[in-house]
Amino acid sequence: MPTYEYECQKCGQRFEEFQNMSDEPIEICPACSGPVRRLIGAGGAVLFKGRGFYETDYRRRGGAPGTRCDRSHPCCGREQPCDTPPCKE
Numbered sequence: 001m002p003t004y005e006y007e008c009q010k011c012g013q014r015f016e017e018f019q020n021m022s023d024e025p026i027e028i029c030p031a032c033s034g035p036v037r038r039l040i041g042a043g044g045a046v047l048f049k050g051r052g053f054y055e056t057d058y059r060r061r062g063g064a065p066g067t068r069c070d071r072s073h074p075c076c077g078r079e080q081p082c083d084t085p086p087c088k089e
Helices: none
Strands: 003-008 014-018 036-038
Touching: none
Parallel strands: none
Antiparallel strands: 003 014, 003 036
């Protein structure tokens, strides 16, 4: 459920309300009973749940083309394989 921000047109008070997207907008200020308008928010934040995300979670096996550097795959445009990445001249 998103949090909506409102501003009273009479007293200028700003407040937030946690509502369902299907709920009707609030029309009356809780402080002075004046009319309120819903403000355009900055957008919803991303909420990560769980223990976290790691580089290896969604990585393809072998890495992206040209990023693998070992004795069986030359890299850095060389013809001979390197012993350690990154290739040093």
